[in-house]
Amino acid sequence: MSDLLERLRERGWRLTAQRRVVAEVLDGVHVHYTADEVHARATERLPEISRATVYNTLGELVSLGEVLEVSTDGRAKRYDPNAHHDHQHLVCSRCGTIRDVHLHGDPLSALPEPERYGFQVSEVTVTYRGLCPTCAATS
Amino acid sequence: MSDLLERLRERGWRLTAQRRVVAEVLDGVHVHYTADEVHARATERLPEISRATVYNTLGELVSLGEVLEVSTDGRAKRYDPNAHHDHQHLVCSRCGTIRDVHLHGDPLSALPEPERYGFQVSEVTVTYRGLCPTCAATS
DNA sequence: TTCTTGACTTAGACAATGTCCAATGTAGGA
DNA sequence: TCCTACATTGGACATTGTCTAAGTCAAGAA
Numbered sequence: 001m002s003d004l005l006e007r008l009r010e011r012g013w014r015l016t017a018q019r020r021v022v023a024e025v026l027d028g029v030h031v032h033y034t035a036d037e038v039h040a041r042a043t044e045r046l047p048e049i050s051r052a053t054v055y056n057t058l059g060e061l062v063s064l065g066e067v068l069e070v071s072t073d074g075r076a077k078r079y080d081p082n083a084h085h086d087h088q089h090l091v092c093s094r095c096g097t098i099r100d101v102h103l104h105g106d107p108l109s110a111l112p113e114p115e116r117y118g119f120q121v122s123e124v125t126v127t128y129r130g131l132c133p134t135c136a137a138t139s
Numbered sequence: 140m141s142d143l144l145e146r147l148r149e150r151g152w153r154l155t156a157q158r159r160v161v162a163e164v165l166d167g168v169h170v171h172y173t174a175d176e177v178h179a180r181a182t183e184r185l186p187e188i189s190r191a192t193v194y195n196t197l198g199e200l201v202s203l204g205e206v207l208e209v210s211t212d213g214r215a216k217r218y219d220p221n222a223h224h225d226h227q228h229l230v231c232s233r234c235g236t237i238r239d240v241h242l243h244g245d246p247l248s249a250l251p252e253p254e255r256y257g258f259q260v261s262e263v264t265v266t267y268r269g270l271c272p273t274c275a276a277t278s
Numbered sequence: 279t280t281c282t283t284g285a286c287t288t289a290g291a292c293a294a295t296g297t298c299c300a301a302t303g304t305a306g307g308a
Numbered sequence: 309t310c311c312t313a314c315a316t317t318g319g320a321c322a323t324t325g326t327c328t329a330a331g332t333c334a335a336g337a338a
Contacts, residue, residue, distance in 0.1 A: 014315070050318065053315080055295095055296065069213070071212060076213075099256055107246065109243075111243075115241055117240075123232075123267070125265070128255075128258070129260070131258060132258050190289090191289080192288075
């Protein structure tokens with residue numbers, strides 16, 4: 001995390017208490033919080049932090065490439081601090097839990113040239129869905 | 140489309156003017172409308188149709204497996220009438236246009252067993268992103 | 279054909295998520 | 309320490325979607 005804050009400072013980020021708290025909430029977690037969850041956790045450490053600041057800060061972290069924005073359903077976006085390792089997601093279709101997963105091969109290569117319709121394809125996201133062990137046990 | 144309406148009637152769907160209009164709006168299109176766009180187009184044919192009915196009807200069509208719900212960004216969901224052919228999506232990251240694409244191989248096989256963490260994986264969606272030819276030309 | 283009834287539709291309130299703005303506060307350089 | 313450009317705040321507003329109570333109507337029954 002100090003790594004993260006260090007990188008951000010080098011890029012001219014002004015370091016405020018609010019930004020530090022948001023970065024700390026995300027740092028090292030392996031779950032993927034919604035903006036609201038980030039706000040709730042940030043509020044525990046800095047009670048007066050506003051929703052707008054959390055949204056702003058998350059947006060900045062995404063722009064800077066330090067955090068990924070994931071929208072698996074049509075609901076709230078989730079924020080994935082694991083932006084520096086190529087990975088995809090496995091989502092529980094019942095409880096919404098997300099796990100990072102690593103694939104065999106490059107999914108870009110599965111899209112044949114004639115299926116690209118002249119697009120400059122630059123990115124691919126793969127989302128697997130199914131029941132997690134917990135939900136499967138209680139169905 | 141009469142195919143679609145026929146299938147729905149066989150499943151006990153009560154056929155109303157509103158449902159017919161929504162089905163007609165979706166029928167045969169190769170773009171993927173948002174609920175709001177469906178409502179706008181339905182209103183041209185049946186001015187008094189309400190938003191709630193459009194949402195209800197789209198939801199029913201999705202439950203019945205006749206239409207796919209696609210959420211590519213965190214914005215409005217889009218509805219894809221091409222539910223009977225396995226395909227994935229190619230999205231323009233500037234203008235949001237969506238094209239259906241067909242892949243080589245089964246993307247499920249790219250997820251190794253140890254990466255499944257006990258999930259019963261049942262579905263995979265792959266979304267390619269890039270600039271469409273039009274947007275690439277004007278950048 | 280007409281009647282009946284339960285499913286369908288409607289308008290609008292409400293909910294969830296996100297964005298914007300003007301006023302205020304403050305990090306960090308001079 | 310002081311300045312000032314940038315950051316934060318609270319709240320209004322926007323977008324997308326859901327819910328409900330009351331009215332309407334499709335389709336089977338008679």
